[in-house]
Amino acid sequence: MTRPRLLNLETVRNFRDFGGYESRHGGRVKMGRLYRSGHHAEASDAELEKIASLGIHVQADLRRPDEREKFKTRFQAPVTITHDGGRETDAPHIRFLTQMSVDAATADQWMVEYYEAAPFKAHHTEMFTDWFVHLAALDGEAAGLVNCAAGKDRTGILCALTHHILGVDEADIRADYDLTNQAVDVASRLPEAAAYFNDMLGKDYPAEVFRPFMGVHLRYLERAWDAINERAGSVDAYLVDTLKVDEKMQAEIRGRLIEA
Numbered sequence: 732m733t734r735p736r737l738l739n740l741e742t743v744r745n746f747r748d749f750g751g752y753e754s755r756h757g758g759r760v761k762m763g764r765l766y767r768s769g770h771h772a773e774a775s776d777a778e779l780e781k782i783a784s785l786g787i788h789v790q791a792d793l794r795r796p797d798e799r800e801k802f803k804t805r806f807q808a809p810v811t812i813t814h815d816g817g818r819e820t821d822a823p824h825i826r827f828l829t830q831m832s833v834d835a836a837t838a839d840q841w842m843v844e845y846y847e848a849a850p851f852k853a854h855h856t857e858m859f860t861d862w863f864v865h866l867a868a869l870d871g872e873a874a875g876l877v878n879c880a881a882g883k884d885r886t887g888i889l890c891a892l893t894h895h896i897l898g899v900d901e902a903d904i905r906a907d908y909d910l911t912n913q914a915v916d917v918a919s920r921l922p923e924a925a926a927y928f929n930d931m932l933g934k935d936y937p938a939e940v941f942r943p944f945m946g947v948h949l950r951y952l953e954r955a956w957d958a959i960n961e962r963a964g965s966v967d968a969y970l971v972d973t974l975k976v977d978e979k980m981q982a983e984i985r986g987r988l989i990e991a
Contacts, residue, residue, distance in 0.1 A: 737914055740778050744769035745882035745914045749890050749907055750988070754898035758991045764874045765988065767890050769882035770794065772802035782806050788873035791862040793855070793885040795819055808876060812861045816854030822880075824944050828932055835939040842884075842943040846955040849888055851962065856973055859889055863976045866893070867983040883911045883947050888955050892974075895966055896981045897988060908952050917946035 738746040746768035750760040766785060774782070783806075790808035792799065795817045819826075827833065827841050849855060866875055877893075879885040887908050894904045912918075924945055925938035943951075956966065963969035970976045 736910070738781070740768075740774070740781070742773040742775060743771050743778055743782075745886075745911055746782075747910065747914055749894070752894065752897075752899045752903045752907070754985070754989050755900065756898040756985055756989060758989045760894075760897050760899065761988050761990050764869075764872070765890075765893065766874060766876040767882055767886050768876065768878045769886075770798070770802050770878060770880050771804045771806040774805045779806055785876075786872060786874045787876045788869065789862075789865040790876045790878065791858055791889065793858055793877065793879040793889065795854075798822070798880055802880070810865055812858050812865070814854040814858050816857075817852065825932075828928065828934070828936070828940075833934075833936060833940055835937065835942070838940045838943050839948070842948075842951055843954050845884065846888070846951045847958045849885060850955055850959050850969070851973070855885065855888075859892065860974045860976065862889060862893075863896070863974065863980060863984065867980045867987070869987050881915075881944075883915075884951070887911065887947060887952060891952060891955075892966070892970065893984075896970065896976070896984055898985070905949055905952065908947060909949060912946040915946060917942065921945055 736748050736751065738748070740746045746766065748762050748765065749767050750762040750765045752760050754760055763785070766787065771782070787808045789810040789812070791812040792804065794813075796813075796815050797818050799813065823845070824841070862875070862877065869875065877886045877889050891904050891908060894907065921938050921942060925936065925941045928941055929935055959966055959969045963973055970981070971978070
């Protein structure tokens with residue numbers, strides 16, 4: 732790996748390159764071709780210039796339509812994948828936090844259950860499929876970007892599936908997913924974020940209640956993987972049967988994104 736993985740943008744959370752890992756198919760996933768991040772609604776002009784310089788041609792914006800309307804993006808790739816399904820009045824985790832009483836354990840369990848359902852939500856599977864279709868057709872040195880609101884949950888699942896197709900070792904898949912906690916500096920930002928959310932919600936929750944919504948935990952991704960295995964039979968079967976990403980398309984993706 733010869734390029735920095737974290738881009739350290741000030742207002743775009745969790746922007747990083749998720750290439751560079753060794754592949755069981757031989758070689759290594761190219762860097763500078765696969766990026767992931769949170770939303771870009773608050774990006775500065777300087778940050779937009781930096782993002783534009785990355786050569787991103789296809790973008791999977793996994794946010795719901797209400798999220799895209801509330802936080803209008805300042806960056807859009809030439810090919811941008813969105814979906815009009817899944818509309819909510821309020822973000823699901825905000826509705827959860829408005830309950831009479833929430834503690835750290837129930838917040839953690841809410842996130843586990845979210846990951847169990849997320850791989851099979853219709854608007855997710857359609858965008859996941861579109862991402863792989865466009866990834867298989869990337870030309871030259873064009874890059875792809877996956878983002879959602881925070882760049883950690885929906886994005887984390889799709890990036891893990893991308894790594895699986897590319898033959899990235901399970902330990903590296905988990906390490907890249909867990910890198911969110913460093914990229915967004917959860918440890919230092921949690922008290923400030925808790926104060927913000929408590930003020931917005933009119934609550935007085937301990938900071939740990941908000942940790943699942945700021946960072947990630949490996950058991951969340953593991954629950955998504957378990958749900959895929961339970962419902963589809965295996966991750967490979969999920970890719971083929973649920974997402975319609977057949978072996979030919981997977982081979983095309985590997986041919987474009989793995990270097991010797």
